[in-house]
Amino acid sequence: NAGVTQTPKFRVLKTGQSMTLLCAQDMNHEYMYWYRQDPGMGLRLIHYSVGEGTTAKGEVPDGYNVSRLKKQNFLLGLESAAPSQTSVYFCASSYITSYNEQFFGPGTRLTVL
Amino acid sequence: DQQVKQNSPSLSVQEGRISILNCDYTNSMFDYFLWYKKYPAEGPTFLISISSIKDKNEDGRFTVFLNKSAKHLSLHIVPSQPGDSAVYFCAASVRAAGNKLTFGGGTRVLVKP
Numbered sequence: 001n002a003g004v005t006q007t008p009k010f011r012v013l014k015t016g017q018s019m020t021l022l023c024a025q026d027m028n029h030e031y032m033y034w035y036r037q038d039p040g041m042g043l044r045l046i047h048y049s050v051g052e053g054t055t056a057k058g059e060v061p062d063g064y065n066v067s068r069l070k071k072q073n074f075l076l077g078l079e080s081a082a083p084s085q086t087s088v089y090f091c092a093s094s095y096i097t098s099y100n101e102q103f104f105g106p107g108t109r110l111t112v113l
Numbered sequence: 114d115q116q117v118k119q120n121s122p123s124l125s126v127q128e129g130r131i132s133i134l135n136c137d138y139t140n141s142m143f144d145y146f147l148w149y150k151k152y153p154a155e156g157p158t159f160l161i162s163i164s165s166i167k168d169k170n171e172d173g174r175f176t177v178f179l180n181k182s183a184k185h186l187s188l189h190i191v192p193s194q195p196g197d198s199a200v201y202f203c204a205a206s207v208r209a210a211g212n213k214l215t216f217g218g219g220t221r222v223l224v225k226p
Binding site: 004031033035040041042043044045048050056058059090092094100101102103104105106107 | 117119122147149154155156157158159162202204211212213214215216217218219
């Protein structure tokens with residue numbers, strides 16, 4: 001099992017460019033999440049999904065869109081990148097039960113110039 | 114306003130001694146708490162958790178204590194080992210709210226040989 005994988009690992013964008021981050025999990029988890037990590041801020045939830053075809057906003061959703069067309073994939077899109085979106089992005093997944101851990105991918109380091 | 118706070122950004126401890134990491138929260142609705150460990154260039158990995166109906170949970174060298182009246186939890190690592198050097202995040206969730214996690218800012222632990 002690969003667990004949770006993220007593509008790409010690194011990316012540099014110019015302000016105004018767009019990109020999509022891909023997250024894939026092979027654990028048949030129902031829930032998937034996108035977080036961003038900034039120094040001293042811990043991880044903050046951007047968007048999440050409780051099942052295929054469903055998405056919901058987290059704590060810091062502005063400037064991002066997501067899609068969950070397949071159960072195993074969760075895409076995070078930046079339509080017009082801004083320097084404030086420079087961060088490390090983590091995807092996670094979990095089972096549907098309320099007492100469960102989230103499994104994290106290795107992260108994508110994004111720099112917006 | 115951060116609902117979960119780790120007030121010590123770093124901690125240095127001698128190998129074999131106890132490491133104590135602290136975490137405070139403000140949202141009384143939180144009823145499940147977790148600790149994650151993160152190495153550089155990797156995603157966080159689950160360490161230990163505790164439900165609000167308990168005040169202590171042990172797993173090998175790791176023990177988490179919960180003081181609900183003080184809205185405080187702590188992680189004890191005994192004995193500390195050099196491989197424990199990492200960033201530790203505490204996280205909290207409301208079980209009925211889709212397993213969303215709210216993270217603290219993290220504490221960097223350095224275990225000296």
